[in-house]
Amino acid sequence: MHFFTYKKNKFYAEDIAVEKIAKEVGTPCYVYSQKTLTRHYAAFDEAFESVPHLICYSVKANSNIAVLNTFIKQGSGVDIVSGGELFRALKAGANPKKIVYSGVGKREDEIEYALKTGILMFNVESPEELRTINKIAGRLKKKASFAVRVNPNVDAKTHPYISTGLKKNKFGIATEQAIKEYIFAKNNLKNLVPIGVDCHIGSQLTQISPFVDALKKTKNIIATLRKEGIDVKYLDMGGGLGITYKDEDAPHPSKYGKAVISETKGLDVTLIFEPGRVMVGNAGILVAKVLYTKQGTEKNFIITDAAMNDLARPSLYDSYHAIKPVRKNSGKEIIADVVGPICESGDFFAKDRELPPFKSGDLMAIMSAGAYGFSMSSNYNSRPRAVEVMVTGNKFKIIRDRESYKDLIKGERLS
Ligand SMILES: *Cc1c(COP(=O)(O)O)cnc(C)c1O
Numbered sequence: 001m002h003f004f005t006y007k008k009n010k011f012y013a014e015d016i017a018v019e020k021i022a023k024e025v026g027t028p029c030y031v032y033s034q035k036t037l038t039r040h041y042a043a044f045d046e047a048f049e050s051v052p053h054l055i056c057y058s059v060k061a062n063s064n065i066a067v068l069n070t071f072i073k074q075g076s077g078v079d080i081v082s083g084g085e086l087f088r089a090l091k092a093g094a095n096p097k098k099i100v101y102s103g104v105g106k107r108e109d110e111i112e113y114a115l116k117t118g119i120l121m122f123n124v125e126s127p128e129e130l131r132t133i134n135k136i137a138g139r140l141k142k143k144a145s146f147a148v149r150v151n152p153n154v155d156a157k158t159h160p161y162i163s164t165g166l167k168k169n170k171f172g173i174a175t176e177q178a179i180k181e182y183i184f185a186k187n188n189l190k191n192l193v194p195i196g197v198d199c200h201i202g203s204q205l206t207q208i209s210p211f212v213d214a215l216k217k218t219k220n221i222i223a224t225l226r227k228e229g230i231d232v233k234y235l236d237m238g239g240g241l242g243i244t245y246k247d248e249d250a251p252h253p254s255k256y257g258k259a260v261i262s263e264t265k266g267l268d269v270t271l272i273f274e275p276g277r278v279m280v281g282n283a284g285i286l287v288a289k290v291l292y293t294k295q296g297t298e299k300n301f302i303i304t305d306a307a308m309n310d311l312a313r314p315s316l317y318d319s320y321h322a323i324k325p326v327r328k329n330s331g332k333e334i335i336a337d338v339v340g341p342i343c344e345s346g347d348f349f350a351k352d353r354e355l356p357p358f359k360s361g362d363l364m365a366i367m368s369a370g371a372y373g374f375s376m377s378s379n380y381n382s383r384p385r386a387v388e389v390m391v392t393g394n395k396f397k398i399i400r401d402r403e404s405y406k407d408l409i410k411g412e413r414l415s
Contacts, residue, residue, distance in 0.1 A: 030284055031389045032388070041057075048273070051264070059085040062371055077098025100121055100123055122146045124149060147194070152199055156240065157207060162204055194225070198236035204277060235267065241277070244282070286365070287363060290359065291303050300334055302355070308380070309381060311373050321350070326364060331357035
């Protein structure tokens with residue numbers, strides 16, 4: 001559910017015409033709907049209202065501090081994967097006691113930063129990392145709370161690049177070894193406190209069953225650990241709930257909630273969730289202007305002022321994003337590729353897509369661009385990154401300026 005709709009023939013973000021925003025801030029621009037963000041958070045939160053839980057929004061999906069602050073004001077914690085994300089989260093007002101830190105490659109300075117901040121816990125992904133955290137905590141005279149990210153060897157049935165819960169993936173520690181590590185830490189790593197078990201199996205999951213499979217395995221681990229006298233207070237289920245980009249039948253958070261709650265009955269844990277995509281994906285669009293159209297010998301091309309540096313998902317994952325005209329027209333539909341100006345054939349938003357007859361100067365909305373859109377954008381081809389705008393009702397605010405040419409060479413110098 002989101003608040004991007006047509007009113008007559010004009011496309012609106014909440015109560016403001018997208019063409020009005022584009023006229024004021026230029027294109028390409030990211031437009032987020034705050035009402036959609038708060039609604040998504042509330043839907044997820046309500047799905048678990050009957051059990052102790054903590055939502056830690058996954059910062060990497062969309063890291064703008066205005067987006068983070070929107071969730072934080074609703075009570076959200078954050079899931080971070082770098083020192084940079086910790087910095088952003090704190091700037092956005094995050095409560096350190098609601099921060100979990102995931103990722104396979106945490107640097108020592110990042111661990112130190114998190115320990116000094118006093119985060120809730122580290123989701124540890126390797127035995128060496130566990131020892132490193134223990135060492136740094138000792139140096140700082142602090143106790144570090146942790147969960148081991150277990151790799152349950154469950155197929156998330158999603159794109160291979162965003163599947164993370166298989167043995168062949170780089171993430172987490174396999175069950176048997178994870179249990180050994182908890183016991184080793186209990187006996188030998190005195191600056192560590194085990195408080196949870198963590199499991200994140202992948203992204204854009206459109207079925208509930210892989211979550212339940214992973215949960216069953218995680219429950220067994222918790223039972224084993226408790227027998228060993230390890231006090232597991234938190235079960236972190238990670239993120240991964242999918243959304244509808246095209247025709248996926250993505251489960252509503254309430255359905256996910258029912259399955260998880262019934263599977264964890266009597267377990268006596270606080271559930272942690274790290275949703276990213278489901279919170280922001282359909283709450284954002286990328287608005288682009290058509291620069292040129294051309295009829296090739298085999299294909300029609302619509303060339304826009306947005307490119308793969310602005311939204312990398314189609315080139316990275318061959319992903320589908322719906323494309324809508326910002327002003328509807330009544331011409332005959334065409335079949336075309338929608339492409340950007342970058343010097344790569346991978347620079348496309350749609351291929352062989354049936355579209356309204358866009359012409360030079362028309363605006364288009366590339367839908368479902370709120371997650372892994374701006375946060376994955378780059379300066380490739382020396383293109384300044386797009387402006388980001390937050391809409392609330394009939395008002396909008398620039399939440400990140402468009403980059404300038406000067407920004408492009410920040411920190412560079414002639415040799
Ligand atoms: C990326 C990631 C998430 C968020 O995944 P979504 O599919 O966007 O919900 C949560 N936890 C971890 C550890 C991640 O790497």
